[in-house]
Amino acid sequence: MKMLIEDIKNKQFKNIYLLTGEExxxxxxxxxxxxxxxxxxxxxxxxxxxxxxxxxxxxxxxLAETMPFFADRRVIEISDSGFAKNACPExxxxxxxxPDSTCIIMTESEVDKRGKFYKAVKNNGRVVEFVRQDERTLxxxxxxxxKREGKQITxxxxxAFLGRTGSDMENIERELEKLLCYTMGRSALxxxxxxxxxxxxxxxxxxxxxxxxxxxxxKKALDLYSDLLAMKEPPMRILFLITRQFNQLMQLxxxxxxxxxxxxxxxxxxxxxxxxxxxxxxxxRFSTGELKMAVEDCVDTEERVKTGQMxxxxxxxxxxxxxxxxxRLA
Numbered sequence: 053m054k055m056l057i058e059d060i061k062n063k064q065f066k067n068i069y070l071l072t073g074e075e076x077x078x079x080x081x082x083x084x085x086x087x088x089x090x091x092x093x094x095x096x097x098x099x100x101x102x103x104x105x106x107x108x109x110x111x112x113x114x115l116a117e118t119m120p121f122f123a124d125r126r127v128i129e130i131s132d133s134g135f136a137k138n139a140c141p142e143x144x145x146x147x148x149x150x151p152d153s154t155c156i157i158m159t160e161s162e163v164d165k166r167g168k169f170y171k172a173v174k175n176n177g178r179v180v181e182f183v184r185q186d187e188r189t190l191x192x193x194x195x196x197x198x199k200r201e202g203k204q205i206t207x208x209x210x211x212a213f214l215g216r217t218g219s220d221m222e223n224i225e226r227e228l229e230k231l232l233c234y235t236m237g238r239s240a241l242x243x244x245x246x247x248x249x250x251x252x253x254x255x256x257x258x259x260x261x262x263x264x265x266x267x268x269x270x271k272k273a274l275d276l277y278s279d280l281l282a283m284k285e286p287p288m289r290i291l292f293l294i295t296r297q298f299n300q301l302m303q304l305x306x307x308x309x310x311x312x313x314x315x316x317x318x319x320x321x322x323x324x325x326x327x328x329x330x331x332x333x334x335x336x337r338f339s340t341g342e343l344k345m346a347v348e349d350c351v352d353t354e355e356r357v358k359t360g361q362m363x364x365x366x367x368x369x370x371x372x373x374x375x376x377x378x379x380r381l382a
Contacts, residue, residue: 056082056180058090063111065125067150068135068177070170071159076223078182083129083159090155091127098123109143116154117147125289128156136163136170138344147172184219186315187326193221194228198241199220201232205241211326212243214249219324233259243249258293259330261372262301266337270376287359287364295350296322302343306333346375 059065069086071079102112112128120126135143136158149170150156156177163170174181175266185193191210198205205213213231227250234239234249241343254321257276264273280290303321318325338346353371354363 053077053082053180053182055178056086056302059178060085061142063089065090065155067154068147068156068173069164070173070179071182071279072136072161072163072170072179073182074161075150075182075184075221079224082180082182083157083273087127088155091123095123097121097130100127100362101129101131102133103133105132105166107133107135109135109140112143112156113146116150116156116160120153124153128153130153130158131160132159132161134162134175136160136167138164139167142312144169148176150176151181184324185221187214187219187324190219190221190224190326194224197228201207202239203232203235203241204239206243207249209243209246209298211290212244212324213250216246216252216256218253218255219326223253229246242256254280254283254289255293258297259327259334262294262297263334265372265376266334268376270373273372273376274369277369281365287368288354289352290370291350291357291364291368294368295347298343298346298350300342301338302347302368304331304335305338305340305343306317308332309317349374 056069061338065154066101073079089098100115107130110120112130116126118126133140139162145232158173158309171283194210195205213227214224223310230249231241231245237244261276262274264270277290281287286312300321300323304317304323305318307320312320314328316327318328321328321331323331335343349371353362353367357364357367
């Protein structure tokens with residue numbers, strides 16, 4: 053990302069950019085910044101946009117070969133084409149031949165780093181991967197927005213806010229806007245405000261459900277499951293999230309004692325850094341054997357549903373009942 057910022061700052065551009073990674077908010081922000089640095093926003097003559105899986109590479113190449121009209125560059129945006137994941141030899145071979153008068157900006161959710169297309173962009177242009185930001189970066193970003201809005205927030209309330217929103221910056225921005233509207237007319241943001249208006253992510257409810265299971269609070273665990281079903285969450289998605297969380301807890305258990313710092317531990321276990329403490333506390337309530345068995349049971353449950361042996365809703369419910377009973381098998 054630093055190299056992209058330098059390109060924009062120095063106005064020294066590559067002929068092709070591939071913006072990828074799971075942080076969609078940053079991808080979109082930098083795509084916009086790059087486009088505006090390359091071309092006047094009012095210039096529609098020298099701008100073209102392609103989106104989706106059915107893009108014709110020949111059409112893109114023909115346009116790239118067309119000289120810009122009274123401008124230094126022609127800008128072509130391509131979004132979610134699949135070119136960076138699936139083979140597109142025609143465009144991959146053309147990448148080294150892109151004229152200096154054309155810049156192609158690609159945003160792709162999935163890429164194959166071993167593929168010819170990806171390697172062609174890397175060798176001739178710039179690949180920028182936008183990863184999920186850590187807790188410190190997200191906190192600084194939120195605090196910067198609040199400062200501009202004249203708002204104050206305590207560390208406790210900030211943690212409560214990020215705990216509800218997760219690490220997705222698009223979601224954080226949406227929830228922050230709701231919070232600012234709700235607290236209009238006063239400067240201090242309170243934890244009660246966060247609880248009143250910020251939508252709790254499905255993953256957070258899954259976390260609460262696992263927490264209820266670890267505390268052997270079967271009623272709460274089943275009530276949370278009912279809430280998720282009422283929110284139209286498919287049972288198989290709920291099962292996927294339960295499986296993922298049990299697996300993350302198992303990874304934490306296996307990684308403990310290796311001397312890893314918090315950021316490394318969170319990264320290896322696939323857990324947001326700001327939630328690591330909660331996950332570690334949860335992992336301590338299970339033995340390694342219990343967590344391995346839980347993951348295996350989740351996989352078996354999915355298999356039984358897919359083979360028609362059991363219904364999806366009841367199978368997940370039985371799994372929750374098994375692991376929230378007073379005596380779990382070790």
